[in-house]
Amino acid sequence: MCTSPGVAYDLGxxxxxxxxxxxxxLEGRVKDRLEELIRAKADEPGWEIVALEVMPEHVHLFVKSHPKNSPSYVANQFKGFTSHHLRAEFPHLRSPLPTLWSRSYFVATVGAVPAETVQRYIDTQDERPSKGGGRA
Structure with a gap:
């Protein structure tokens, strides 16, 4: 539970x-740098990263933020910041892709299930067999 003047919250x-x-x-040096950038972006507004898993073709992030930040704002802050830096640092990401990230994303509030369940799901992504063609 976090608090700030006039509010107590626990939003994930x-x-x-x-x-x-x-x-x-999202492999090798790109993966490593992406993880660094996500953590740096979370530090700016004081968001807490509970779990992070970067797979070759998608990113899972469990983050806690202040209630003034909408889920779409949170998602777009990470996507915009990381795209800008990764495309500047890794030229090979500019040529085959018109933009680094798809315009789509999935976001769910963590409340219907315990936070530990979501963290365990994200932490075990690399242990799951690929479904080939499935969506994130």
Whole structure:
């Protein structure tokens, strides 16, 4: 539970997004840098990253934020910031993709299930067999 003047809150969002055309470009140095950028972006407004898993073709993020930040704002802050920096640092991400991220994303508030369940789901993504063609 977090507090600020006049409010107590515990808001967690499970956010999932993919590269354009779901290309598997989030590997190696790109993956490592993406994780650094996500953590840096979360630090700016004081958001807490509970779990983060970067797969080759999508990102799972469980983040806690202040109630003044809408889920769409949170998702778009991460997508915009990371796209700008990754495309500047890795030129190979500019040529095959008109934009780094798809315009779509999935976001769910964490409340219907315990936060630990969402964290466990994200933490075990790399242990799950790929369904081939499934959506995030």
């Amino acid at each position: 969002y499970h956010v999932v997004w993919c590269p354009k055309y779901r290309r598997p470009v």
